[in-house]
Amino acid sequence: MKSISNLKLIVIFAALILASAASILIMTERRQDALIAEIYSEGKLLYTIDLNKVTESYTIELPHNTVLVEHGQISMKCADCPDQVCVRQGKIKNGAYPIVCLPNRVEIRITNKAGVDAVTGR
Amino acid sequence: MSAKRITSIAILTAVALTIFIAEAQIPVLIAVPGIKLGLSNIITIVAAYLLSRRDAGIIMMLRVFLGSVFGGSMLAFFYSAAGGICAFAVICLLYKIFDEKQIWAVSVFAAIAHNLAQLVIAVAIMNSPAIIWYAPWLVIAAVVTGAFTGVAAQLSLGRLKNLNVK
Incomplete structure (x- = not known):
């Protein structure tokens, strides 16, 4: 049973990395007044x-x-x-x-x- | 339990433990808590496909326990056991869905489960919900390390099958 091609898997994993990287960037750049x-x-x-x-x-x-x-x-x-x-x-x-x-x-x-x-x- | 099965489990446990202890000597390159290569997971995957899933589970638990005895602490045991069990569950689930040419993908999913399980344990042990924000870091690390260990396992299996170990 082969349901998912390698290409699809790579796209899924790449999307996962990009989404994670984006959320890390947003988190890191967050400014706040009270420290x-x-x-x-x-x-x-x-x-x-x-x-x-x-x-x-x-x-x-x-x-x-x-x-x-x-x-x-x-x-x-x-x-x-x-x-x-x-x-x-x-x-x-x-x-x-x-x-x-x-x-x-x-x-x-x-x-x-x-x-x-x-x-x-x- | 046949002598051959006991021997196979013992040898693969010894290999996994050696890799685990050797990897612990390498300094961590990334300054994010909880990230490492997890090379000994190669053996868990190899065992699942070469022997059986049950034997892979036995080898994984033996390695986690002995690894904590030789090179870790009680805390390390909880992290490793939680990660190992979740990763093993994912391997068992995906075993039938992916064929032997896509072991690398099984490994990636297992690594993600491993890291997220450890993160949940870290939140509980440190008593700090804020640690959950490390999830994206751990997902990225899991995809990279999981693909690496998965490819390594896939290549090793290709060679081991020819040796007719089973």
């Missing part, structure tokens, strides 16, 4: 930081990771896991893609919840 970073460890919210109010950059030490907080952006500076994926994800400036460290269960997420005043941790 509230949330740092989670093991599913629990540890820090909430308004990145627009950060004037001097500083680091936050977690048990297995170090987070670099800067004005308008946030990144993972180092991690003790072997793959270092979270470090190479670089700086994030919007809510499109959270920085995720799967082995240590750490996540840095930017939300657009405006009006968050409670800045914990610092």
Whole structure:
């Protein structure tokens, strides 16, 4: 039983890649005014930081990771896991893609919840 | 269970495990969480077509379990098992629909199922719905890696059939 030709399959897969790439581009280019970073460890919210109010950059030490907080952006500076994926994800400036460290269960997420005043941790 | 079947399962499990451990030593090239080539899935597909689907399932679960024991963690086991089981289910479903010249396509669909299953597990483990936005990345990765491992499996099967292994 041969129902789908190779050509059709390639077209389907190419369309899937293009649609995914387009949605990634749209997500990445998204701008937002409020830059509230949330740092989670093991599913629990540890820090909430308004990145627009950060004037001097500083680091936050977690048990297995170090987070670099800067004005308008946030990144993972180092991690003790072997793959270092979270470090190479670089700086994030919007809510499109959270920085995720799967082995240590750490996540840095930017939300657009405006009006968050409670800045914990610092 | 015949001695030949046990031996075939054992050999293919050993091959899959070796590939799995070897691949774990290669640094990940893409800075997106959860993406890797998944070369050991070549063996799951080869086993499904060379032996039987049931044996392929046994080999896949053995490799996932032993792979976590030797080179991973409890967390890694959950990711691998969820991905492996979903990918295996897709292989079983598509087995009859595609012939042996379209194994590469079966592999792509299996890889998509694998990655999306892992994403759902990641959302649950990290307790973060926002991670679901990585879905497009994982679909692109699945199409590319699935096609690669699928072509590899298809070519390997062509050679192995001549050896009259079964």
